[in-house]
Amino acid sequence: MESYSESYRKSGVDITAGYAGVKLMAPHVARTRIPGVVSGIGGFGGLFAPDLTGIREPVLVSGTDGVGTKIRIAQLLDRHDTVGVDCVAMCVNDIICCGAKPLFFLDYIAIGKNVPEKVAAIVSGVAEGCVQAGCALIGGETAEHPGIMAPEEYDLAGFSVGIVDKGDIIDPDRVRSGDVVLALPSSGLHSNGFSLVRKVFHVEHANLTVYCEDLGESLGEALLTPTRIYVKPVLAAIDAAEVHGISHITGGGFYENIPRCLPDGMTVKIEKAAVRTPPIFKMLRETGHIPERDMFNTFNMGVGMAVIVSRDTADQALSALAQHGCPGYVIGEVISGEERVILC
Incomplete structure (x- = not known):
C-alpha cells in the first residue's frame, strides 16, 4: 500500500510531493557517487566507507553551514539551481582549512510548500557543489513547514565530513x-x-x-x-x-x-x-x-x-x-x- 494521508495533506503537508521530489533529484545525486559510498538516498542514514590506505592516524573533520539570506535573491529571481553550490562551498571550504579532504555531504531543506521541481532544482545545485568538491551527496532531508514559512519560502543548510592524517593537520x-x-x-x-x-x-x-x-x-x-x-x-x-x-x-x-x-x-x-x-x-x-x-x-x-x-x-x-x-x-x-x- 502506498504511503498517503489526506488529513496530513489538508494540514499543508503533502508527503507524496516529497516522494516525487526524491525521484526527480535521484539523477543529480547519482552524479556525486564516489568510491566509499555504501548506500543510496532514502535510508535512515547515509553510509560511507572511507579508504584509509596510507593514513596512519585518521582524523575526521566536520563542517556545517547554510546559505543565509542570499536565499532571498534566489526566491526573488525564482532561480534555485545555484544556492546548493553555496551551501556545499560554505562547508567544504571550511574543512580544507585544516588540510582535510571532504568525503561526503548531507543537506537539509526547510520549505513552505514542497514543490518537487523546485526541490530538485535546489538539490541539483547541491550535487554540482559536491562534484566540484569531489565528495558524495549521501543523504538529506526536506521538511515542509506550512504556517511557519510562506509557500514560496525555503531555507537550505548542510553538513560535511572530511578526513586528514593527524600528522598532516594544518594548524x-x-x-x-x-x-x-x-x-x-x-x-x-x-x-x-x-x-x-x-x-x-x-x-x-x-x-x-x-x-x-x-x-x-x-x-x-x-x-x-x-x-x-x-x-x-x-x-x-x-x-x-x-x-x-x-x-x-x-x-x-x-x-x-x-x-x-x-x-x-x-x-x-x-x-x-x-x-x-x-x-x-x-x-x-x-x-x-x-x-x-x-x-x-x-x-x-x-x-x-x-x-x-x-x-x-x-x-x-x-x-x-x-x-x-x-x-x-x-x-x-x-x-x-x-x-x-x-x-x-
Whole structure:
C-alpha cells in the first residue's frame, strides 16, 4: 500500500510531493557517487566507507553551514539551481582549512510548500557543489513547514565530513614570520554579508534583471553567483608546497577570519593595492556609503581564501593552484606583531 494521508495533506503537508521530489533529484545525486559510498538516498542514514590506505592516524573533520539570506535573491529571481553550490562551498571550504579532504555531504531543506521541481532544482545545485568538491551527496532531508514559512519560502543548510592524517593537520603553529600570503580569487560576494547587501540595494523593490554596464551582467546575476569551491586547488597546493595556514574569508571579512589561522605574536600585513576586487564590491561600497574598514570587515573583497605558504615554496603553490583553475597571487606577508591584521 502506498504511503498517503489526506488529513496530513489538508494540514499543508503533502508527503507524496516529497516522494516525487526524491525521484526527480535521484539523477543529480547519482552524479556525486564516489568510491566509499555504501548506500543510496532514502535510508535512515547515509553510509560511507572511507579508504584509509596510507593514513596512519585518521582524523575526521566536520563542517556545517547554510546559505543565509542570499536565499532571498534566489526566491526573488525564482532561480534555485545555484544556492546548493553555496551551501556545499560554505562547508567544504571550511574543512580544507585544516588540510582535510571532504568525503561526503548531507543537506537539509526547510520549505513552505514542497514543490518537487523546485526541490530538485535546489538539490541539483547541491550535487554540482559536491562534484566540484569531489565528495558524495549521501543523504538529506526536506521538511515542509506550512504556517511557519510562506509557500514560496525555503531555507537550505548542510553538513560535511572530511578526513586528514593527524600528522598532516594544518594548524597555526606552522606559521612563521616571513611567510607569504596568497589570495585565491573569489567569484564575487559568495554567501556572506547579504543582510547588508539586501539593505543597500533594496532588493525587495529593485529590478534585479536589468543589465548593468559596470558589472557586465544584471545585479541579480552578480548577487546570485555561486561561491567558489577551493577544495581541489588547495589540496594540490598542499601537495606541492609548504602550506602553513589557510583562512576561508567568510562573514567578518579579513579582520575576523585571517587571525583564525595565526599563532600568537604573528601579524598578516596585506597590501590593499594588491587585492583584486570585482566591480560588485565597488558598487556596494558606493551605493551604501560603506566605510572601507567595514567593507574589509564584512566581505571577502575578492579574496575567497588566504593561503599562507613558506616564501621558498610560494611559486610551487601558485603553479599548483593555476593548474587547477585557481590563479592565486601574492597579497602580503607574515610579520611579528600583536595587531593580527594590517591593511596598508
